[in-house]
Each structure stands twice: as C-alpha cells, then as structure tokens.
Amino acid sequence: MEQQDQEQVTAKLQVPQTTVTPAETFAASEADKVFDAKNLSIYYGSFRAVTDVSLSIYQNEITAFIGPSGCGKTTVLRTLNRMNDLIPSARVEGDVHYRGASLYHKSVSPIAVRRRIGMVFQKPNPFPKSIYENVAYGPRIKGIRKKSQLDEIVESSLQKAALWDEVKDRLNKSGLGLSGGQAQRLCIARTLAVEPDVVLMDEPCSALDPIATGRIEDLMHEIKSQYTIVIVTHNMQQATRVSDRTAFFSVLRNEKPGASDTRTGVLVEYGTTQQIFEDPHDSRTQAYVTGRIG
Amino acid sequence: MATKADPAPAGSASPLSRRRPLGDRTFQIACLAAGLLVLVILVLIAITTTQQSATWFSTVGLSGVFSTNWDPGSGHYGALPFIYGTAVTSVIAIVIAFPMSVGIALLLTEVVPRRYSRPIVYVIDLLAVVPSVVWGLWGFLVLAPWLQTIYQSIASGLTGVPVLSTFFGGTSVSGVSFFTAGLILAIMITPIVTSLSREVIATVPTIDREGAYALGATRWEMIRGAVWPHSQTGVIGAVLLGLGRAMGETIAAALVIGSSPTITTHLFSPGYSLPSVIANQFGEATVGVFRSALIGMGVLLFVLTIIINLTARGIVGRSARRARGA
C-alpha cells in the first residue's frame, strides 16, 4: 500500500497543479462522509481564487485547513455553507456534496444550508442584544416560541460552549460587554443553539489571547462527538493540538502571462494530522510545516 | 452529472431545498415600492404643476410671463419682478452666509478641540430647529423696524456716492426690504451650509495638514495651503445647496420682503420673490389665470431649485470622489 501511494504521489508531483488525494489511505467509510468536494474552483469575477480542490470531510472529526495567507482556505470554508453567495461576483465551479446532496444545485436554499452548517467568525460578532437574546436568536428563527423551551436551549448551548457558569446571572446584560474570549464562546453558543450538523470555524482564536484560545480548543474537543468541525487556522500548533485531519493549501503562481489566475489557491496535501506533520509527502507541505515558508 | 431530487441528509427531517419564503419576497417588494415613491412623487409634481400653469402661459404668452408688470387686477401676470427678487435675496443670503458658515466650519474642524466642539454644534442645530415662520415673525416685528433706522442712516450717509448709493439706498416704512429678507435667509441657511462644509473639510487627509505644519506654517497658512485647495469645490457645492435653500425659503421671506413687485437696485426698499407672492396671494387667487400664474411661478421655482441642487450635488460628489480616490 505504501509503495503504491508513493508512486501515485510521485507521479502526481510532476503535474504542477495536482493535489494529493489520500482517500485510499483512510480507514473511514463512505457513510461517514459529511462533505465531498470535487474539482472545486471558486471565482470572484474573472479572478480564480481557488483551483481544483477535491477533498472529503468526515463525521465527528475536526478537520483543519492550514496554509499561508491568501491561499484560499477561508474561501473554501465559506463555500461549505454557501456564505460566498453574499458576494455578488462569487462563482463556484465543480461541486460540493453534503451528505450526498449537491449543495449548489439550483433548487437548494442557502438558508436551509446554513441552518445545518453553522459558522463561527474570526472576530467575535455578538449582536447588540442581551446574552440571552443572542443565543435565542437562532431557535427563534426556527419557530420556537415557548419561553421554557428557549430557556432550556439557551442554557444547554451556553453549557456546551463552557460559558454558562460565567454568565448565568447576567443573561439580560448586553452581549457586547463580554471579553474577547467570552464573546467568542457566546458566538459558539449561538451557533450551537440551532443544533447544526457541522460547525465551521474561520480562525476563531486569532483575535484571542492564549488562555482564551486554550479554552476554545478544549471546547472543540468536548463537542467533537456531537458535531463535525472544520477549522481554518494559520497557527500550525493549533492544528496539531485539535485536528484529526489537516488539509494544507498553498498559492500557485501561474507562469503563463495574461492568465487570469496568476495567484490561485490549491490544495497541496490532505491527510491525517499526524501524517501531514510527521511525514509530509509533498515538499511544499514539508517546507511549510517545518517553518521554512509562510 | 445528473442531480436527482436531493435526498434528506442523514439525521435531519427536512430536505435542503425550500422555496424562498413569501415574507422575504414581500418585504423586499415593500422596500422597493417605498423607494420608488420618491421618483413617482417627483415626476407627479413636475407633471401636475406644469399642467396647472398651462393656462398662464397660453393666456399671456411667453412675453407676458417674463414681463415686469404684475397687476392681476388688470390682467397682467409678469413674473420678472419675482424672479429678480428671488435672485437678489438669495445672492445677499449667500454673500452673508458664506463667510459665516465657512468660518464656523473651519472653527469646528481646525481650531476648537473635539471636546469643546459639541456646544458649538448644538447652537448651530438650534439655529436650524427654529421654524421658518418664527424667524419671519421676529424679522417683521423686531428686526425690520430696528434695521430701518440703520438703513436710513446708511442711505443718507451714502447719498451721492456713485456706485454704493444705487445699492445701499432706498427706504421702506417698516424696514422690510430685499436686504432684510436676505439677512434672515442668511441666518436660516447657515446651519446647512456649515454642516455640509464641515463634511467636506473633514475629508481633507490629515497628512496634508501635517505636511503644511511640518514646513512651519501657521494655522491660517495651513488652511490656505492644505485645506482650502482640497475642499474648495466641495464648499462651493455646499454654498450652492444653501443657495437652493434660500431661494425656496418661503414664509420668512414672505413676511419681511415687503410685498412690493418692483424691480430696483435699492436693496433697502421693499421687493417681492417667487415663493413669497405665492404664499401671500394664493388665498385671493380665485380667477383661473391668476391661480395658474401663481402655480406657474411655483414651477419656475421648482425648476430653478432642481437645477441648482443637481449642480451642487454634482460638484460635491465629484470632490468627494476625488478625495476618496486621491
């Protein structure tokens, strides 16, 4: 098996834009696949931000997207819950399947998608409402009106986000009055309150201090068994600490003059976190994880 | 790749596909309709008022419209005295308001530290809140009589002086005149010209100011060298907007302009303006042509203010775009 992989890997390395698809090396089965992206290219207008990404995300795992700035990791992440739709010039080629259903099929409602696939942002963005109302916002959208039900959901979500003890006596205070780490946990609680299937996290700790970061990483481990998590991070140590699988993205420079994708993001290598960091197959991966670039 | 009907994802009850909710669509349409209302109203104003003024144009003809004779009793409906009055009072207004407003704007942006600028802004806002009719009441009963004595002394002092006596001459019984109206209008347009000028001046990049200071300039020299070139066009635009406001300001002017449809260069004598005559005489205008003439003058006023507004917005917009792009 190893020999075959090596040959595959070497053979593919000769083609500049190839990704190393590791599907055969994994023990996971098709049934555990949450996302399946195939030949995904994302354009902003005529600018090709991401080229030809194919990967799969598996149930109840934490998958990390790492890579230097501008390599498209956030763009790919946002494709998974159709947040790129909010940018008028954004366009997707290829396909992303979510549990067998095509996410970009024309009859799919982005709103329905986002109720199942939640997102936590880089900079905590609590609503200027009370803590209670922040968390209750999502369930209210789903139509839940009864106070007792909402109370229950608010409490359990805040518990899951490890914030309950700190705020249980001031649920009516504004969400804006929390510290950075607390605010981010509030945003996580808010996302969990709609009971999503998947939680996407876009550099959730980059605006936080190390202690707050540690608490959120612990949080991720605790909730992993109930959700599937995909996290974009520029912190490699974080990727090693939390993720089961890691996808390394990088920037490809197209040498052809006049080409529209002079800088475009590509998936370089994807595998278990252990393999990516201890035994990277691609030289670019090796250069990045050992700190020589990025 | 054929995509069949999307299967329900594992672990959830409802499919991914859903039509766009009715409430969402309705809300968007409501917002669009509200926005379109602006265009609809503007177009309707133009159409209906022009229609109503058709009688005027057809009865007295273009020469009659622009004649200097306004005498409804004998069928003369010339609008020129009012156009003249509107122009004169507005010019007086911006000549007075321009230095005042720009001075206050510069005071707020360059001189006064931010902490102390709030009271000044409050005062300017208070100026704006006083209703037009109250300015007119005060102007007529208090300011005009007081100004009358001043006018008299200036006029008598300047008798014989070649250029000045033609302008600063004339008398009026109670002080109502072109100049009084222009003065009141100046006070009324100061708040808006000030606030717009402030906005324009605020777009001047700090580095430009610092560059001037770094060369050892005094504040005034910095303003002349760094601030003014940048904000010149924008401030002109702000002044033009003030001009538009002054032209359309009805009630205050109606009370202090003197209600005398005469064309004269004597600024201290009474005159008349477009909005003033409409306000004062509409009640008596029961005859078709009379009313049509008044509405027609409204149309003239509408067209004039729209043109000035468009020019002003165009100038302000261009300077703002240049500042952003710069």
Add this chain to the structure above:
Amino acid sequence: MMAIASEQQTVDLREPGGWRRTKNRIATGGMFLAFLIAVIPLGFVLFTVISKGASAITWQFLTGGPIPPNVLPVTFGGMGPAVYGTLVITGFAALIAIPLGVLGGIYINEYGGNQVLARVINFFADVMTGVPSIIMGLFIFTIWVLHFGYSGMAGSFALACLMLPIVIRSTYEMLRLVPDSLREASYALGATKARVTVTVVLPAAVSGIVSGALLAIARAAGETAPLLFTILTVEAINTNLFSGPNTALATQIFANATQPYTGAQARAWGAALTLIAIAFILMIVARLVTARFARYSQ
C-alpha cells in the same frame, strides 16, 4: 569627519512674528466672530419669543378655542384648535412618512447594492430634500385639494412629502454604519434577508433612525407653506382630520404676524413660543435617544 569649530549662532525658535502672526490671529478671530454673529440672532429670537410669548401662555391659551378675531385681546378664546391641528396633522404625516421612509432607506442600503436603480433613488431622495416646501403644498393642492377639498389630511400629505426624503436619507446613513459582521453572523444562522434586516440590522441602527425621524417631525411641525394650500386656516377646532379645513400653529402665526392689533400679535408670539417649545422638545428627545442607545451598542 572631524568636527568643525561651531559658530555661535542663536536660533530663533519664537513664534513667527509680524504680519504672519497677525494674519493668523485675525483669521482665528474671524472664525470665532463668525460663530458669534450666528449666535446673536439665535439668542435674540429666543429672548424675544420667550419674553413676548410667555405672558400669553395660559392653559386657556393652549387648549381653549375658538380663535378670536384679530381685534380681540389675547385673553379671549385660545389657540387650542391650532395646537390640536399641529399635533394631529403632523402626527398623521409622521405615520405616513416614517414607515415609508425607513423602508425606502432599507431598500437603498440593504437591497440596492450597486444597482443603478438604488443609486438613482438615493440621488433623487437627496435632491428631493432640497425641493422647497411650498412646492409640496402646491402639489397636494393640485392632485388632492382640487378634487377632494381642503382637509387636515391633505396637509398631512404635503408634510409627508416633505418628510419622506429626509427620513429615507437619515435611515440610509444609519444603516450604512451597521457593520457587515453582524449581518454575516445572522446569515450564518440561517436567517433570510428580511429577517436579518428586521431583527439585527434595524435594531442596531434604531437610535439613529429614531432620532432622524424625530428631527424630521420637528421640521414638519414648524412648516407653514405646505399647509397654506391644503388646510385653509379656520378658527374653530376641527377634530375630523379627513374632511373640512383645519388650522395649525404655524399658519396662525403667519396669519397674525402682519396684523397691527396687539391681540393678534400677542397670539402670534404665544403661538410661536408653543411651536418652538414643541420643536425643541422633539430635538432634545432625539439627542437623548441617540445618547442612550449609543451606550447600549458600545
């Protein structure tokens, strides 16, 4: 490089003297003078209105009616009909203009994006704020009064035309200030655009929108010209907004201002004081709203 024996030089670090300094001082003085010149009329007007109007203000004046003939002194009758008219006509105008204005502002900022139509509407709303109020009065006269007669409602329509672009523009400016990250967070929870706008964006901007609306109301309450052609000043109170001529403080002041009778003038000053009080109260409430909610959103 060897140091050269330094010459004894006195460096003059004092402020630039002479003409430059004087010019600067004159300029700064000029700016303060400009402010003073603006303040003097304000102070003068307020002083006059308060001193001349205060004596006329009694409960009878504010609520009693009908409005007596000009010759009679101010102790007869009262301005009640005019106070009622101002409050009701302006209130109805606000009821029409504010919701429409807010929706219009929402359209431009949330749905319009870069489309031509949105920019056109934005531009013409701006232009419309500069249309003289007398034109609005003439407009409603031609399309409504000529067919349906004078009424308080017609006056409300005219005032609403005046208020609409103001509310649209101020709503638009406030919505622009709401950071996109709030919208994103709401979308990410699976909200529709309407829900995002109504449950997150509007509440975040509400203080600015409310204060803008209050200022528009203050402006409308003080307007005379639009009412001259639509409500046809009367003396007795007319509680029916929808039919029959009506009256308002502003039009009463206008009618009384040029009268030589002391009674009429006293009534005018009293009405002016009342009108200024209403406008000032609205403005102060607007400031309080901005300050209070700004704290919440900090």
